[in-house]
Amino acid sequence: MAVSMKNTSQGVGSAANTDIAPAVMRDMFRSMLLARALDERMWLLNRAGKAPFVISCQGHEAAQVGAAFALDHTKDFTLPYYRGLGTVLVMGMTPAEVMLALFARAADPSSGGRQMPAHYSSRRLRIVTQSSPVGTQIPHAAGIALAEQIRGGDAVAWTSFGEGTTSQGDFHEGINFAAVHQLPVIFQCENNEYAISVPQKMQMAVKSVAERGAAYGIPGVSVDGTDVLAMYEATRRAVERARAGDGPTLIEARVVRLTAHSSDDNDRAYRSQQELRAMRQHDPIARFATYLHEHDLISEDEERDMRQVIAAEVDSATDLAERAPLPEPETLYDHVYAP
C-alpha cells in the first residue's frame, strides 16, 4: 500500500483499465457508502445496548465492492466471511435484511436469527451460508466450482477471508484442490494485517499472501485493496481466467481495519495511536471520493444527495428490523433435517 498521511486519490485507478463508465463508478461509490453507513449504524446500536454484537467491514469496502462488481450477479456464487457486508450488498442483499440479522429477527434471511450477525446467507442470491471457525468456506468454494464443472455451467465461485485464515489447513486444502482441478474459483484474501490482535508477521513468514499462489501453481496478485478500481480490474481478470477454464486466482487485497476486531474487542490494547492515525489516512471511501471529485465524476451536490438517500435507507432498515418479531421458541426444533 502507498504510504501516505492523507486521504489523497493518489494511485487510485492507476492499476486499472479505467474505461469503467462514470455511472458504474458512482454505483460503486454508492455501495461503499451504504456499507459504511450501515456498519456505523450497527456500532451505534451496539453502544446503545440494542445489538449484542457487531463485526465490521470498515476499511474493506473498496476491496469488497470492487470485486463484487466484477462478478455476474445472476449466476456467480459468493462465499464471503464475516466482514463481507460490502460483498453481500452488491450481490443483492438489502439493508433491511442485514438489519434483521443484527437484531436476530425471525425474518432474517441469513439464518432466521440463529447465527450471530454478519454470517450472511441467501440461497436465492447464491450467497453461501458461513460458520465462525475460519476458512471452512474455502473448500466449499472449490466444491461449488467442481459441481459447476461437472454440470457444465460457467458460474464462478468467489470466496473471501482474512490473512489470519491463511494459517488454516482448509485454506491450503481448498486452494490446492481448486488448483489441481483448474476450477473456476477466486480466492480473495482481505489482508488487514491483524487477526484480532495478532499481526501478519506472526501468521506467516512471507511478506505477502499473494506469494502463496506460486506454491499452488496459480496466479497470486497483491492489490491495493483500498482502491476500488484496482480491485475491480484484478477481479475482472480473475473472473475471465476462471470462466475460460484457466483455473483459480488468489487475490490479496491489502486493506485497513478501521475498527477493533469486533464490538467485544479494544484494539488500543495492541495498536499504537500513531498506527491508528496513519491507518485512517487510507480510508478507501475518502480516497475514492477524492478521485471522483478530481475527475469530475461526481459533484458535491450529487454526493450529498447520495449520502442523504443512504441515511434514509439505513433509518428505514433499522426501523423495519427493530419492529420485526423475534423467532418463536418452538421454532428451535425446525430444520434439523430437511424433509
Next chain:
Amino acid sequence: MPEINILEAIRQAIDEMMALDERVFVLGEDVGVRGGVFRVTEGLLDKYPGRVIDAPLAESGIVGACVGAAMNDTLPIAEIQFADFIAPAFNQIVQEAARIHYRSNGDWTMPLVIRAPYGGGIHGALYHSQSIEAFFAHVPGLKVVAPATPYDAKGLLKSAIENPNPVLFLEHKKTYRLIKGVVPDDDYRVPIGEADVKRPGEDLSVFAYGLMLHYCMEAARLLATEGVSVEVVDLRTLRPLDTGAILASVRRTSKALVVHEDNLTGGFGGEIAALIGEHAFEHLDAPVMRLGGPDVPAMPFAKPLEDAFMPSPAKIAAAMRRLAAY
C-alpha cells in the same frame, strides 16, 4: 437372484445411482483408476468419466469440497479411505455439513453421503481398525447408517444418496467380502431410520449393527441349542434411532444386551441402555447389559492383542448366558 457380498452391493448401489442421476459423483483418495483401496468403485471411472474423482490426500478438503458441491445441485459421495482418517474432516462434517440446513433456517440443503470403512479384526492396528460411530451419532443434523447385510447396504446407500441430509455411511470392512446375501435385481430402497429384527426370539433382546450383528447371530444360534431364544435386532441406522423398534423388542423379551465393537465408555450402547431405562423400566427383568470393546485407545496389531480387543461370538454368547440366567 444372485448372492453378492457387501462390497459388491455398495458398488451396485453407487453404479445404479450414477446411471439414474447425472448429479451423483464420487470424490476420494484412490477412487478413480485404482477403484478404491477396497475396490468399491472399481470400473466406475470407465463408465462415468469425470464423475469419479481422485482427490488430493486431504480429508477436510474432500468433505469440504463435497459440502460445497452439495450446495450447487450435485449429489456428492465422499469416500474416506479408512474411518480412522476422518478426524481431519470432523469440523467439516460436524460444524458444516450437519448444520448448514439448520443454520440457514432451512434455506440450504446438504444432500451429501460420506462413506467410511470402519471396524477391526483385519490386522489393521490402531489406525485401520477404529469404530467412529459414537463421535458422529451425537450430532443432530447428521444421519449415521451402519448396515450389516448386502441387501441393507445396497438399499440404505441408495436412500442415503437420495436423502437431502448429510449421511455418514459406515461400512464394516471385515464384512466387505465375508458377508454374502441375496440381493434382488429391482431398484429397491431400505429406508433410513428403521431397525430390523434379523432373528425373532423370546428370552432376551440383543441390539447390534455391522460385523457385531453377525457375531450376535452366531451366538444366538449357539444359545438356541442351549434352549435360550434370543431376538437379534439390527439397528441399521444409529441416527435417527428407531426407538420404537428397540422398546417394542425389550417390552416383549424383558431383557436387553447391546453389543458394539467401539470401546464401552461413552459408546453408543450407553444411549440405548438409557433409552430402555427411561422408557421400558417396568418391563425389565434384568439390568440392561452392554458388551463393547475395551477402554484402550485403539486396536493393537499383534494377533493376541487384537483378539483380546475384539468382541467375539464366544464373548457375546457368554454375555447372553449371564443375562438369560439373571
